[in-house]
Amino acid sequence: MLTVPLDALHRELGARMVPFAGYEMPVQYSDGIIAEHQHTREAAGLFDVSHMGQVKISGPGATAALEALLPVDLVGLPVNGQVYALLTNDAGGVQDDLIVTRWDDDVFFLVVNAACKQDDIAYLRDKLTGLEIEVMEAQALLALQGPQARAVIADLLPAAAGLTFMSGCHTDIDGEAVYVTCSGYTGEDGFEVSLPAALADSFARRLLADERVKPIGLGARDSLRLEAGLCLYGHELSDVTTPVEAALMWSISRARRRDGERPGGFVGAEAIFARQDDGGQLRRVGLKVEGKRPVREGQAVIGPNGESIGVVTSACMGVTLGAPIAMAMIDVAFREPGTELSVDVRGKPLPVTVTRMPFVPQRYYRG
Amino acid sequence: MSHTPAELKYASSHEWARLEGDGTVTVGISDHAQSALGDVVFVELPELGATLAAGDEAGVVESVKAASDIYTPVGGEVVAINEALEDAPETVNTDPYSDGWFFRLKVEDESDLGNLLSAEDYDAHCAEES
Numbered sequence: 489m490l491t492v493p494l495d496a497l498h499r500e501l502g503a504r505m506v507p508f509a510g511y512e513m514p515v516q517y518s519d520g521i522i523a524e525h526q527h528t529r530e531a532a533g534l535f536d537v538s539h540m541g542q543v544k545i546s547g548p549g550a551t552a553a554l555e556a557l558l559p560v561d562l563v564g565l566p567v568n569g570q571v572y573a574l575l576t577n578d579a580g581g582v583q584d585d586l587i588v589t590r591w592d593d594d595v596f597f598l599v600v601n602a603a604c605k606q607d608d609i610a611y612l613r614d615k616l617t618g619l620e621i622e623v624m625e626a627q628a629l630l631a632l633q634g635p636q637a638r639a640v641i642a643d644l645l646p647a648a649a650g651l652t653f654m655s656g657c658h659t660d661i662d663g664e665a666v667y668v669t670c671s672g673y674t675g676e677d678g679f680e681v682s683l684p685a686a687l688a689d690s691f692a693r694r695l696l697a698d699e700r701v702k703p704i705g706l707g708a709r710d711s712l713r714l715e716a717g718l719c720l721y722g723h724e725l726s727d728v729t730t731p732v733e734a735a736l737m738w739s740i741s742r743a744r745r746r747d748g749e750r751p752g753g754f755v756g757a758e759a760i761f762a763r764q765d766d767g768g769q770l771r772r773v774g775l776k777v778e779g780k781r782p783v784r785e786g787q788a789v790i791g792p793n794g795e796s797i798g799v800v801t802s803a804c805m806g807v808t809l810g811a812p813i814a815m816a817m818i819d820v821a822f823r824e825p826g827t828e829l830s831v832d833v834r835g836k837p838l839p840v841t842v843t844r845m846p847f848v849p850q851r852y853y854r855g
Numbered sequence: 856m857s858h859t860p861a862e863l864k865y866a867s868s869h870e871w872a873r874l875e876g877d878g879t880v881t882v883g884i885s886d887h888a889q890s891a892l893g894d895v896v897f898v899e900l901p902e903l904g905a906t907l908a909a910g911d912e913a914g915v916v917e918s919v920k921a922a923s924d925i926y927t928p929v930g931g932e933v934v935a936i937n938e939a940l941e942d943a944p945e946t947v948n949t950d951p952y953s954d955g956w957f958f959r960l961k962v963e964d965e966s967d968l969g970n971l972l973s974a975e976d977y978d979a980h981c982a983e984e985s
Contacts, residue, residue, distance in 0.1 A: 520948075521919045522894040707893070707920060780944070781897045782917050805896045805919050812896070834915070834922075 492538040493628045493685040494692055501696075501703050508706060509602035511539040516705040524708035525807040528674055529848075532634040533704035534695050535673075541605030542627050542682055543598040543612065547619040550594035557615055558588065559731075559754040561741035565590045570654040570669055572739055575600075575608060580730040580759030584608050585721055587671060589656050597667065599629065599680075601721045628688035633678030633712075636700045638853065641668070641679050644694060648679060653852035661687055673709065675716025675850040711804040714813060717774060717845030723785065723802045724772050724815055730756070732763040733817065735772045770798065771823040774845040775831070777812035783831040783838060789816050790830045790837055797822055800831060808848045814840070857887040857981070860952055864968050865977035866928035871952065872971060875959070880929050880968070883956040884916065884947065887981045892918040895947040900936040900958055907931065907960070909967045914957060916947065929967035931960035 490511045492498075498505065503514030514536065516524060527533055545554065551562050558573040565571055567590050575584040584604035589597040600608045613621055632640060642649035647659035648668035656669035664687055672678035683691060695701045710720070719725050724734055731737050743749045746761050777783055782805055789798040798818030806813035814831070822829060825844045830837035863871045869888035873881045889895065897917040907913055913927040936958045940946060947955040962968075972980060 515920075516893060520894045522896075522945075711919065780941075781899070782919075782922075784922060805894075 490539075492536055493688040494536045494538065497689055497692055498536065498703070503703070503705060506706070509539055511602065513539060514703070514705040516707045517703050519702070521705070521707035521711065522805070522807050524702065524704045525711050527702045528634045528676065528704055528708060528712055529808050530635065531700045531702070532632055532636040532640050532698075533674070533708070534692060534701050535631040535633065535704050535709055536628075536692070537631050537680070538628040538685070538688065539602040540629055541598075541600040541602065541608060542624040542629060543600065543609065544591070544595065544622040544624060545598065545612065545616065545619055546592075546595040546622075548594055550596060550619050553616050553619060554588070554596060555744075555750070556753060557755050559740040559744050559757070559760070560588065561743040562588065562590065562596070563750070564741075564743060567592060568656050570656060570671060571741070574725075574731055574736060574739055575611070576731070576754065576756035576760065577727055578756055578759070579728070580756035580763055581727040582721070582725045582729055582731070582734065583611065583727055585719065585725060589669060597682075604721060624682075626685050627682050628685045629680060629682050630688065630692060630695075631672050631678060631680045632695060632701065633672045633674040633676045635677060635851065637676070637678045640695065640698050640700055643698070645681070651679070652855040653677075661691055670853065673716075673718060674712040675718070675846055675848060676712075677851055677853040710802070711807055714802050714804050714815065715806050715808055715847045716850055717847060719772070719815075720802060724817070729817070730760050730763045730768065732760065732768045733770045733772065737764065767820060769820060770817050771820045772801070772815060772817055773823050774843040774847060775800070775814040775816050775829070775840040776806075776809075776843040776847070777814065777831070778839040778841070780812065781833065781838060782812040783814050783833055783840065788832045789818050789840070790832055791819070791822060792829075797829070806847055813843075813847050815845075857885070857890050858952075859885065859887070859974040859978050861974045863952070863974065864928070864971035865974065866926065866971055867980055868926045870925060870928045872928045872968060874965070874968060878962070878965075879934060879959050880931065880962050881956050881959045882913070882927060882929075883951055884925065885977070886951045889948050889951045889955070892916060892921065892923060894919045895944045898940045898944050898947060898957065900940070901927075901933045903933055903936055905933045907933065909970070925957060927960065928971055929960060929962050930964065931962040933958050934961045935959035
């Protein structure tokens with residue numbers, strides 16, 4: 489089992505450590521998931537996401553080579569701009585979802601899922617021969633999320649205080665180079681800081697010394713992202729799910745769509761466009777659960793005639809919403825918000841309603 | 856460190872049982888159990904009047920992360936359920952041995968209690984599990 493650079497700090501803070509994607513990670517601290525979720529929505533939460541993969545891709549032709557893989561507009565991406573991208577396969581399915589940041593003309597910084605990173609790196613090395621692919625093993629990644637995150641960052645990393653959603657900047661901590669972006673996985677305004685592992689502990693302690701900041705574990709990270717309507721690889725996304733079923737067609741940049749300036753030309757484009765035409769059989773939807781009993785991942789979604797029409801892919805207590813919520817992959821015929829369905833909870837049908845996502849409004853800072 | 860009152864009896868499945876003065880037995884889950892589950896968001900209790908045998912499934916406790924079955928440590932008729940848990944399931948976390956109780960049974964055979972663990976043995980059992 490691998491450990492993150494903040495391992496000692498997590499234990500000192502009373503974290504319950506669990507195995508996650510090959511790492512020992514904090515699932516919660518002593519306050520518990522509900523309090524951590526609320527704190528992030530009300531103040532600022534510090535998340536250690538150092539288990540995620542950080543990869544720098546550079547070299548002549550990097551922009552075109554990455555555009556040949558990813559369904560996003562990298563030609564039009566400004567330096568320090570970021571974009572959410574799906575790593576698609578030939579069948580139009582999803583191998584991973586990631587964030588791409590342009591650092592320079594032909595220099596890109598990728599953040600990929602922990603559980604996918606070895607496969608991603610092998611795939612990128614295979615597809616991007618001729619480019620330099622640097623796996624930034626010695627970097628930690630910390631996220632600070634919540635309505636007070638910006639004020640906290642303004643004190644510690646003033647260069648980043650004006651960043652708008654999905655942009656970043658190079659700055660330094662005590663003279664050491666770090667990269668800060670305005671992004672995250674909670675639906676809140678917030679930042680992610682990529683920094684040398686050796687700096688992680690002292691910087692995290694500096695953040696935690698601010699009374700607005702509390703440490704937040706993976707448990708609340710999951711409930712926050714679900715309320716924000718964000719997908720988790722291995723749950724909503726898989727190598728047999730195309731962006732059509734995942735309801736992520738918005739993530740295919742305008743320029744790369746069939747009617748765009750540079751249509752297609754990414755891995756799986758034909759399959760995805762064909763699926764767009766036939767609409768697919770399934771669709772990712774949000775479900776709001778009636779009452780207080782939560783539904784669970786893997787439970788069947790039941791249609792009006794008692795037939796199984798899909799499966800719950802993620803579920804949690806919507807702490808901010810005040811009701812249990814879920815995402816599910818269901819028969820496209822039942823996708824309309826307001827449709828009343830049920831979930832089979834250990835043999836009992838629990839009423840649920842298809843609900844527009846995000847479940848709670850996103851509060852990104854766009855300037 | 857979790858708290859294990861010496862005057863209660865415990866099941867290895869983490870429920871506690873307390874013999875009351877009127878001969879009924881109150882059942883809840885241990886401090887160790889609530890701590891392991893994390894924030895409790897829902898509790899399903901048995902039906903009033905139901906007759907359960909020791910070891911029967913008697914409900915479900917749902918935390919933010921997981922659902923766990925509750926088993927009754929002794930047999931008998933369910934004569935009371937803690938309806939307050941419907942609106943305040945978090946009481947299971949804050950007061951597992953008092954306001955966070957689950958249900959009360961009119962026991963058929965008080966000797967069922969003799970099959971349960973003492974506080975000391977239960978702590979040893981938890982230490983072994985972890």
